[in-house]
Amino acid sequence: MLINIKNNIQSMSDKKLALLASILPISLMIFWHYSNAGLPFADANDFIGASGAIVNHFYNGDFLKGFYELYSGKPWRPVSFYLLLFPFMLISGNNILFTGACVHIICLFFIIIYSYHLLRCITDCKSSSFIGASLIGLLSGSFFPGGDSFLFAETALTPAVIGVIYHLYKSNFMISKRHSFYALIAMLIAFTVRPIEALLHLGPVLIYFFYSGYKNKVFSKKLILNILQVIIFSIFLLSLKGLDITVDQRISNIDEFQAAELYEYLFKFLLIIILILVIPLIYSLGRKFLYYLRLSKDNSGSYVLIIFSLFSFFILFWFADAWRDLYTWIYRTQLGDVARVTNTESSFIKLPTSLTELFNRFYFQIAHAGLIPFIVTFFSSLIVFIYKIKKRITNNNKLYLYLFYGLIIPIIPVMISISNTPRKFQISYILIIIFLIAYSYSINKITKFIVIFYMVTISFQSASLINITKLNDNSYSQYVSGNFLKPKKESFETKIIEIINKNSSVYNFKNVDLAFMYPGIDHDIFTANMLSALIPKKTFYTSLPVIFEDYKSEWLIDRLKKIHAVFLINPYGSMEISEKFSKVFKNEFINARFPQEKLYAELMHFYFSRKLEKSFNYISIECMDFPKKKNAPVVGCLLINRNIVKNNEN
Numbered sequence: 001m002l003i004n005i006k007n008n009i010q011s012m013s014d015k016k017l018a019l020l021a022s023i024l025p026i027s028l029m030i031f032w033h034y035s036n037a038g039l040p041f042a043d044a045n046d047f048i049g050a051s052g053a054i055v056n057h058f059y060n061g062d063f064l065k066g067f068y069e070l071y072s073g074k075p076w077r078p079v080s081f082y083l084l085l086f087p088f089m090l091i092s093g094n095n096i097l098f099t100g101a102c103v104h105i106i107c108l109f110f111i112i113i114y115s116y117h118l119l120r121c122i123t124d125c126k127s128s129s130f131i132g133a134s135l136i137g138l139l140s141g142s143f144f145p146g147g148d149s150f151l152f153a154e155t156a157l158t159p160a161v162i163g164v165i166y167h168l169y170k171s172n173f174m175i176s177k178r179h180s181f182y183a184l185i186a187m188l189i190a191f192t193v194r195p196i197e198a199l200l201h202l203g204p205v206l207i208y209f210f211y212s213g214y215k216n217k218v219f220s221k222k223l224i225l226n227i228l229q230v231i232i233f234s235i236f237l238l239s240l241k242g243l244d245i246t247v248d249q250r251i252s253n254i255d256e257f258q259a260a261e262l263y264e265y266l267f268k269f270l271l272i273i274i275l276i277l278v279i280p281l282i283y284s285l286g287r288k289f290l291y292y293l294r295l296s297k298d299n300s301g302s303y304v305l306i307i308f309s310l311f312s313f314f315i316l317f318w319f320a321d322a323w324r325d326l327y328t329w330i331y332r333t334q335l336g337d338v339a340r341v342t343n344t345e346s347s348f349i350k351l352p353t354s355l356t357e358l359f360n361r362f363y364f365q366i367a368h369a370g371l372i373p374f375i376v377t378f379f380s381s382l383i384v385f386i387y388k389i390k391k392r393i394t395n396n397n398k399l400y401l402y403l404f405y406g407l408i409i410p411i412i413p414v415m416i417s418i419s420n421t422p423r424k425f426q427i428s429y430i431l432i433i434i435f436l437i438a439y440s441y442s443i444n445k446i447t448k449f450i451v452i453f454y455m456v457t458i459s460f461q462s463a464s465l466i467n468i469t470k471l472n473d474n475s476y477s478q479y480v481s482g483n484f485l486k487p488k489k490e491s492f493e494t495k496i497i498e499i500i501n502k503n504s505s506v507y508n509f510k511n512v513d514l515a516f517m518y519p520g521i522d523h524d525i526f527t528a529n530m531l532s533a534l535i536p537k538k539t540f541y542t543s544l545p546v547i548f549e550d551y552k553s554e555w556l557i558d559r560l561k562k563i564h565a566v567f568l569i570n571p572y573g574s575m576e577i578s579e580k581f582s583k584v585f586k587n588e589f590i591n592a593r594f595p596q597e598k599l600y601a602e603l604m605h606f607y608f609s610r611k612l613e614k615s616f617n618y619i620s621i622e623c624m625d626f627p628k629k630k631n632a633p634v635v636g637c638l639l640i641n642r643n644i645v646k647n648n649e650n
Contacts, residue, residue: 012126018116021130022109025137028462029108032143032469033101038488040100043077044151045530050075051085052094052534059093059536071321077329078322080192081153094534100151104143110159112137114166115434121169121399123441131454132437135377138461139433140482141369141426149423150485153193158427160190161201162434165402168205173213174304184307191311192318196330197410201427204405212398218302227308234312238323351416361415368422369429370482376457377436380450384440395442400435407431422483492626493528496567497542499622499638500532504540507621509564509645512542516636518600520571523626523636540564551595556602560616564644568607569636575607575623582608607639617642 012020040048054073057066075082088099116133123129136142145154167183174180190198210227213219319326352358366374388395407428414425440450464480469487477484500512514525525544532542545559560566568575572584582605589601606612613619618639626634 014117014120014126017126017130018113018133021116021133022112022137024134024458024462025108025112025142026105028138028465028469029105029143030101032465032487033097033104035469036097036487037490039096039491039493039527039531040151041149041524041527043153044149045524045526046075046077047079047082047085047151047153048089048096048099049530049533050082051089051099052530054082054086055089055094056534056536058090074322074325076325077153078319078325079153079194080189080318081156084156085151104150104155107145107155107159108137108142111142111162111430114159114162117170118162118166118399118403118434119438119441121166122397122438123444123447125441125444125447128441128447128451131451131458132441135373135437135454135458135461136430136433138458138465139370139373139430140484141430143465144485145426152423154197154423154426157190157194157197158430160186160193161198161406161427162430164190164202165205165406165431168209169399169402173209173216173218174302174307175218177303180303180307184311187311188314191315195326197424197427200410200413201406204409205402208401208405213302213304219304223305227305230305230309230312234316237316238319358415365414365422365425365429367479368483369426371479372460373433373457373480374429374436376453377433377440380440380453381436383450384443384446387443387446393443397442400439403431403435403438407435491527492523492624493531495624496523496528496636497531497535499624500540500542500565500567501535501538503565503621503638503640504538507565507640507645508539509640510540511564512540512638513545513559513563513566514542515545515566515600515603516569517544517546517596518569518571519597521569523569545599547595547599549595551598553602556599556606560606560612560618560641561643563641565638565640566603566618567636567638568604569626569634570604571634573635574633575620575635575637577608577610579608612639 050073054066054069057063057069070083070086073082084103085099088102089095092098112133115136116129119129119132120126141158144150145152145158163186164183167179167186168174170176171179171183174183187198187202190202210219210224214221214224352361387393410424410428414428437454441447460476460480464477465484467477468481468484471486496514503509504512514528516523517525525546529542529544532538532540543563547555570581572581585601585605585608589598589605592598592601603612606616607618618641620637620639623635623637626636
């Protein structure tokens, strides 16, 4: 019977089998999203907000503005991930959960498809590739590439990185036209979705690609130099665009708005005149460059110069208006204010002091991603390795090197720096599993025995994901699935915004501080703020008092005098005034290490000591309960500033 099944599978096309391999993982993903009511948080809100704002332009009938914003409406992280969200937000009326499900299903599908085809590059056994691709599709990193979160940009980056590796390998140094242009698409997705991560994963792969092409006499030194020139020239143009050409302060001092605006118009007019004058030269150079591209293809037989010229052009186009924003984002999150308030360490580099510590760091990442899949695939590969040594079998398949170079560089900062979040390791983990499965399939004689282990692993993976989705607390699940994101039964951020929206029409306040970013509070201010931005024709706006510099009490006092309302949450229990919580937050204010914690601790101390009421005239108008922690009710309240809101009512 098993032989008949295997023969039937072998007779099927690779397209059908790859599709079949995706059925089980995607079915479980649909089950997860069907069970989930929790919203994305943190980075995801940036992309959802940008996409939702564009959708609102279309719903309001401003189509020209909407189409323009598809390019110019980049979030503060100037990446293209929001474009993937846009069509699903558009057809669903900004339904975030529907969008999240669709995007994750599509990206998981491509992870499985590419995994199947990568495995087929190693083995002739279609059934083995089918089983291996299913196993890869059930990894937590395949389900949620952003770590324990969803709708992070890594969701699209993961299949893009795997796709680049596959198409580069199959393109045969870009002699294959089809695989060359697919590689271009995958590279553009990767480098516009997460530029730095794409560079870390694909930079070594591309270096090996060009080195190998040169060694095989497909690429000449001149050809490689020409490609470098095109890329460097594009970066040079972006750098020029990134120069600060804002209006001189002296001009602004003449008239802050009109003089500056006139200066910008004159500057743009001058650019247009210059452009018109050089158009003939640009046209002539363009024709010569296109001729050279065709000549390069005829001489080398490779599309490589064409592909990387197109790649440079599209990267230049995408970041033309956001190069400075890209630099700002990278600097702030790695070295600047955001890094300072999110890291407890004073130095970025944190070298391990022993081999034991190095092993523990690696073990932590593997355990977070899924210990059992790694153990099973590792020991399967080890069996094959021992068998090859015993039989003196060598294997020179270059695919292993493509996979290895794709994963090795991103592991280094995880091992030696404070940038060690599991989120940064997920793609490397998937590539490790693909590498190990591929290697375990390299000896056909013992593949059938290894496949049995993989089928058992798939059974455990499926059971584990079902348990997690059902919110069952089975201890073994974490070893099989890692720290898998659990679905939520409801979104409390939605309820917070509903309370604010309802009361804004009653009390006529215009702005609300969402201040509850504090340890122990699971509810995300950025998610709530994003939900607020998606409300059409609302009469209020939410603000986020996030502190990146040294905190001073004067800042809070000044802000409390100006804002209309504030939403507070006590992570320790009730919002009922008590001396106990007043002392708790006073102590936490004194001992807080980060400015954001100081802000909220002092704000809560003001509340529980009645200073917020007596000195600033704030009163609570509505409260709500959150899930209990340690048998204590967690409560949040909306407070209004009667000094301002009263005037608004009058």
